[in-house]
Amino acid sequence: MRYVTTIDGKEYEIEVVDDRHVRIGDRLLTVDFESVSGQPVFSLILDGKSHESFVYQSDEGWQVLLYGRQFQVKVEDEREKRLRAAAGGGVAEGGEFHLKAPMPGLVVAIPVSEGQEVKKGQVLVILESMKMQNELKSPRDGVVAHIKAKAGESVEQKQILLNLQ
Numbered sequence: 007m008r009y010v011t012t013i014d015g016k017e018y019e020i021e022v023v024d025d026r027h028v029r030i031g032d033r034l035l036t037v038d039f040e041s042v043s044g045q046p047v048f049s050l051i052l053d054g055k056s057h058e059s060f061v062y063q064s065d066e067g068w069q070v071l072l073y074g075r076q077f078q079v080k081v082e083d084e085r086e087k088r089l090r091a092a093a094g095g096g097v098a099e100g101g102e103f104h105l106k107a108p109m110p111g112l113v114v115a116i117p118v119s120e121g122q123e124v125k126k127g128q129v130l131v132i133l134e135s136m137k138m139q140n141e142l143k144s145p146r147d148g149v150v151a152h153i154k155a156k157a158g159e160s161v162e163q164k165q166i167l168l169n170l171q
Contacts, residue, residue: 012067012080046109046163060109062164066145071108074138078145102151103170105142107161111135115157116168122150124170131155131167144170 008021021029028035038051042058050057060071067080114132118124124144131142148170155167 007083010082012082013077062108064106065104069106069108071140074140076108076140076142101171103145103148104166105130105144105168105170107133107163107165107167108140108142109133109135109163111140111161113155113157113159113161113167114139116153116155118150118153118168120150120153124148124150130170133161133167142167146170 008019011018011020018030023029023034026036026038028037035053038049040049041047042049046060046062048059048061050059057072060069062069066078068078070077070079111133112135114134116131118128118130124130124147126144126146128144129141130144130150133140133142151169151171153168155161155165161167
């Protein structure tokens, strides 16, 4: 099965060859991808190199936290992508966006304030989890509508931290 995967706005064609191999472009890779103890923490072994990530589904697709960076990921099979393109659908740049905690942690800082205009990629919240500080960035331009967390506060996974309009 072939998929079109968009990671932070850049598209990749990925083919799942079998349960141990994927093809990304012209590269055939051996993979092992397993959930750790039923948590949103995944162990990924890609061509013999081990990686650990947090992966959870959001309203906009998937959120992947890898090496302290959060990525917005959208996965569509080729058919879905063609149908959406034919219907004229695109990514909604308007409306309200809810930034949710990708994992339980401690809010270290919120370097924005309500009413502030922000740009895509700007840091909205710094969240510490498992002794790592993770910068949660804006997926689009917008205005911070409501901040629902405070620095020093412990938060749960999927808890809304702030809203963008």
